[in-house]
Amino acid sequence: MSASQIPSSANVIKDLQAIVGEDKVRSDAEILLSHGRDWTKVHTPAPLAVVFPRTAAEVQAIVQLANKLEFAIVPSGGRTGLSGGAVAANGEVVVSFDYMSHISDFDPIDRTVVCQAGVITEQLQDFAEERGLFYPVDFASAGSSQIGGNIATNAGGIKVIRYGMTRDWVAGLKVVTGNGDLLELNRGLLKNNAGYDLRQLFIGAEGTLGLIIEATMQLTRQPKNLTAFVLGVEDFNGIMNLFNRFQAEMDLTAFEFFSEQALQKVVAHSKVPRPFESTCPYYALLEFECLNDEVEAQAMALFETCVEEGWVSDGVMSQSLEQLKNLWRLREDISETISQWTPYKNDISTIISRVPNFLEAVESLVTAQYPDFEIIWFGHIGDGNLHLNILKPDDLDKETFFAQCAKVSVGVFEIVEKFGGSVSAEHGVGLLKKDYLSYSRSETEIALMRQVKHVFDPKGIMNPGKIFD
Numbered sequence: 160m161s162a163s164q165i166p167s168s169a170n171v172i173k174d175l176q177a178i179v180g181e182d183k184v185r186s187d188a189e190i191l192l193s194h195g196r197d198w199t200k201v202h203t204p205a206p207l208a209v210v211f212p213r214t215a216a217e218v219q220a221i222v223q224l225a226n227k228l229e230f231a232i233v234p235s236g237g238r239t240g241l242s243g244g245a246v247a248a249n250g251e252v253v254v255s256f257d258y259m260s261h262i263s264d265f266d267p268i269d270r271t272v273v274c275q276a277g278v279i280t281e282q283l284q285d286f287a288e289e290r291g292l293f294y295p296v297d298f299a300s301a302g303s304s305q306i307g308g309n310i311a312t313n314a315g316g317i318k319v320i321r322y323g324m325t326r327d328w329v330a331g332l333k334v335v336t337g338n339g340d341l342l343e344l345n346r347g348l349l350k351n352n353a354g355y356d357l358r359q360l361f362i363g364a365e366g367t368l369g370l371i372i373e374a375t376m377q378l379t380r381q382p383k384n385l386t387a388f389v390l391g392v393e394d395f396n397g398i399m400n401l402f403n404r405f406q407a408e409m410d411l412t413a414f415e416f417f418s419e420q421a422l423q424k425v426v427a428h429s430k431v432p433r434p435f436e437s438t439c440p441y442y443a444l445l446e447f448e449c450l451n452d453e454v455e456a457q458a459m460a461l462f463e464t465c466v467e468e469g470w471v472s473d474g475v476m477s478q479s480l481e482q483l484k485n486l487w488r489l490r491e492d493i494s495e496t497i498s499q500w501t502p503y504k505n506d507i508s509t510i511i512s513r514v515p516n517f518l519e520a521v522e523s524l525v526t527a528q529y530p531d532f533e534i535i536w537f538g539h540i541g542d543g544n545l546h547l548n549i550l551k552p553d554d555l556d557k558e559t560f561f562a563q564c565a566k567v568s569v570g571v572f573e574i575v576e577k578f579g580g581s582v583s584a585e586h587g588v589g590l591l592k593k594d595y596l597s598y599s600r601s602e603t604e605i606a607l608m609r610q611v612k613h614v615f616d617p618k619g620i621m622n623p624g625k626i627f628d
């Protein structure tokens with residue numbers, strides 16, 4: 160298409176209105192700002208318009224129009240992403256799923272339920288609970304994140320050690336590919352070895368191959384009497400030893416960690432009580448199903464062994480639902496609490512056994528280069544996934560701070576590469592990590608990914624510039 164053929168914004172908006180109705184296309188400043196970015200808040204949003212389809216047919220018509228007029232599409236769910244995957248900063252059309260939030264076709268025998276892309280995670284969790292079942296992928300943003308976005312980013316969260324990532328709960332997907340085809344992938348089947356599993360390609364593709372419009376989600380039984388320990392530990396070898404000891408005898412539903420600095424900030428911000436009086440450099444949060452007195456006695460015995468071995472210096476076990484919730488808040492409130500310091504975020508992983516050396520190497524590098532920067536460590540240590548947040552000092556402006564962090568990032572990613580890890584464990588690549596993709600994926604892999612994109616999105620209209628250029 161030559162420059163003279165480029166459609167005017169007015170024409171794009173008029174054609175979109177013909178598909179979804181006038182009131183479902185918006186281009187006022189407020190909506191362009193709210194729906195043109197995610198939680199990263201690094202880029203300035205500048206979409207052309209935000210469109211709110213209500214049906215699969217409307218979504219398909221939008222993608223077909225985008226192919227015809229060659230405008231770019233950015234899919235938008237709950238916009239809770241942390242890598243800029245849902246940022247529209249270049250005149251794109253944002254497709255929001257806010258009006259596609261219907262849950263249907265629950266089947267108690269298959270334990271599956273069909274969700275439109277805009278179903279909020281918590282809505283699905285509540286739906287499952289009302290039917291005596293459980294949707295286990297959980298994280299602090301469950302009240303705003305949408306299922307379509309969770310699938311597009313293969314969201315992880317705080318129970319991955321037991322239940323896996325979003326990928327493990329998608330039994331079927333309805334998608335519109337970048338070239339406008341509507342595909343029904345896997346259709347809820349448990350066993351289906353008839354060729355390539357295209358469903359898996361769309362999970363974690365960050366909207367670069369097409370739009371997810373509906374998903375058949377798997378549910379499971381509800382866990383019983385969840386109980387948590389918060390244990391104070393002196394070092395990472397202690398954490399690994401206690402992880403090993405508990406895992407050998409119990410199925411944990413979570414194994415998380417956070418530092419004393421993280422704890423102090425949450426206690427001050429959220430007014431949750433400290434778990435116990437003494438302070439320790441790090442804390443581990445373990446959760447398990449306390450099915451009966453015998454399991455409780457076994458858990459207590461394990462705790463005592465860990466204290467005797469010197470791996471744990473203090474600890475507390477929840478005795479009620481309220482205490483369980485308060486212990487979880489110590490971990491779950493960290494991300495929101497530290498957002499007031501404009502943190503530079505990294506979401507990195509390695510295999511679990513390498514975590515202590517990995518963390519030490521990253522910490523020495525950052526503190527050697529920037530001794531004044533405060534580092535907040537927390538994360539899903541049972542998954543080998545660490546969240547490294549560097550807080551902006553008050554007296555440093557945002558641009559200088561991010562520029563300095565970007566320099567140290569290269570060193571961090573060299574360590575990630577050396578440890579065979581990932582530059583994005585669970586937050587995706589989006590805009591923020593694309594320059595570093597080659598630290599955890601080979602050139603051949605990236606070239607193949609580009610070819611896959613071309614198959615599903617030959618005109619390059621689907622979320623361009625995300626994952627790679």
Ligand SMILES: O=C(O)CC[C@@H](O)C(=O)O
Pocket residue numbers: 299316491494495504505538546547548
């Ligand atoms: O804010 C972060 O760095 C992590 C957010 C989230 O993945 C969490 O585990 O709390």
Ligand SMILES: [Zn+2]
Pocket residue numbers: 316538539546585
């Ligand atoms: Zn996380």
